[in-house]
Amino acid sequence: MITKLVLQNFRNLKKESFQFSSNLTFIIAPNAAGKTNILEAIFMLSTGKSFKARIEEECINYDTEIARIIGNSNLEIVLTRGFLDIGKSVPSRVARKKLTINKISKRLIDFAGNLKVVLFAPHDLDLVTDAPTLRRKFLDTVISQVDREYRRAILSYDKGLRQRNRLLFRIREENVSRSHLLFWNQLLIKNGNYITDQRQKFIDFVNNTDFKLNINTNYKLEYDRSAISEGRLEQYKNEEIASATTLVGPHRDDFLFKLEEKDLSAYGSRAEQRMGVLWLKLAELSFIERETSEIPVLLLDDIFSELDHPHRKVVMDVIKNYQTIITAADPHFVEEFKSKKNLQSSGKHILSLRDKIQIINL
Ligand SMILES: Nc1ncnc2c1ncn2[C@@H]1O[C@H](COP(=O)(O)OP(=O)(O)OP(=O)(O)O)[C@@H](O)[C@H]1O
Numbered sequence: 234m235i236t237k238l239v240l241q242n243f244r245n246l247k248k249e250s251f252q253f254s255s256n257l258t259f260i261i262a263p264n265a266a267g268k269t270n271i272l273e274a275i276f277m278l279s280t281g282k283s284f285k286a287r288i289e290e291e292c293i294n295y296d297t298e299i300a301r302i303i304g305n306s307n308l309e310i311v312l313t314r315g316f317l318d319i320g321k322s323v324p325s326r327v328a329r330k331k332l333t334i335n336k337i338s339k340r341l342i343d344f345a346g347n348l349k350v351v352l353f354a355p356h357d358l359d360l361v362t363d364a365p366t367l368r369r370k371f372l373d374t375v376i377s378q379v380d381r382e383y384r385r386a387i388l389s390y391d392k393g394l395r396q397r398n399r400l401l402f403r404i405r406e407e408n409v410s411r412s413h414l415l416f417w418n419q420l421l422i423k424n425g426n427y428i429t430d431q432r433q434k435f436i437d438f439v440n441n442t443d444f445k446l447n448i449n450t451n452y453k454l455e456y457d458r459s460a461i462s463e464g465r466l467e468q469y470k471n472e473e474i475a476s477a478t479t480l481v482g483p484h485r486d487d488f489l490f491k492l493e494e495k496d497l498s499a500y501g502s503r504a505e506q507r508m509g510v511l512w513l514k515l516a517e518l519s520f521i522e523r524e525t526s527e528i529p530v531l532l533l534d535d536i537f538s539e540l541d542h543p544h545r546k547v548v549m550d551v552i553k554n555y556q557t558i559i560t561a562a563d564p565h566f567v568e569e570f571k572s573k574k575n576l577q578s579s580g581k582h583i584l585s586l587r588d589k590i591q592i593i594n595l
């Protein structure tokens with residue numbers, strides 16, 4: 234649950250404080266007012282990472298050197314550009330990102346997962362057809378929220394992968410002995426197998442979840458795994474050295490959406506593809522609930538304008554079970570929503586009406 238959010242110099246939001254309902258909150262504001270930025274900040278409190286910044290320095294307001302996100306008065310993230318001018322002749326070096334819980338500094342793997350969220354944003358609607366990177370990122374975001382060991386394995390694997398690729402390059406260019414590969418092989422195999430197993434477990438869960446919804450749920454995921462083992466690394470050894478790239482392992486994983494046994498990216502209509510994503514998002518919610526016995530916060534970023542009527546109905550039915558924060562640009566959306574949900578009688582509480590951002594807690 235997120236009840237309170239304080240932002241300082243986070244993107245265009247210089248000094249803001251928000252209170253959220255335990256049920257449903259609307260964030261209504263025109264385009265470019267900062268709606269997605271608010272959800273980005275909440276997502277960062279959950280995962281320790283941004284879903285949109287390539288480098289997190291992008292999240293610091295143009296005019297300042299330091300940004301701060303505080304959630305529920307115990308979670309805090311401070312972002313800097315790597316140095317701060319604190320009145321000395323040269324700026325002092327500082328950490329680019331500091332994560333704390335109750336003022337105690339935490340590593341990313343210990344900070345992440347304290348607040349559970351599921352974000353559903355327009356970019357998710359391309360999950361079926363987009364590049365594999367996006368699908369791997371999806372898997373990592375979900376599983377990382379529920380499994381500290383997975384967070385550790387991912388960090389260790391990524392670091393090992395960079396080192397191993399550098400070594401492959403040196404073997405090719407500088408004739409460094411191939412025996413040095415052994416250490417990195419072991420590290421990648423150990424972490425890689427853990428990552429693959431957990432991804433398989435998630436995909437099995439999704440495929441076996443039975444939704445009682447008014448949509449076609451004959452979807453399946455098919456895990457296209459790139460297994461990593463001594464044998465596979467041996468098999469690709471020469472190609473790996475020639476290209477100075479590790480060619481097998483979970484960094485090459487992918488998964489396919491299938492509808493009635495057919496590849497959804499190749500054969501599905503646009504609506505069927507969107508429905509598939511919605512189906513997966515619902516499975517993500519159930520997975521987090523089952524694994525952690527906690528109810529995640531649902532963040533919907535202007536998603537209703539992207540969905541047609543049957544999809545909207547599915548989402549509306551689901552949100553009553555979760556603390557939900559919905560952004561929208563069109564203020565009429567709230568009235569339409571309330572009338573559909575027979576919420577006319579419940580009061581509309583505008584808790585903050587500043588600049589252009591309206592927060593409506595129901
Ligand atoms: N580091 C930054 N410093 C200042 N402003 C920034 C920074 N990064 C992004 N912005 C600005 O934040 C503004 C709001 O972005 P955001 O995506 O949150 O808007 P939005 O309300 O979601 O709009 P839309 O309805 O179009 O989705 C943009 O105009 C963008 O230029």
Ligand SMILES: [Mg+2]
Pocket residue numbers: 268269270534535
């Ligand atoms: Mg937006």
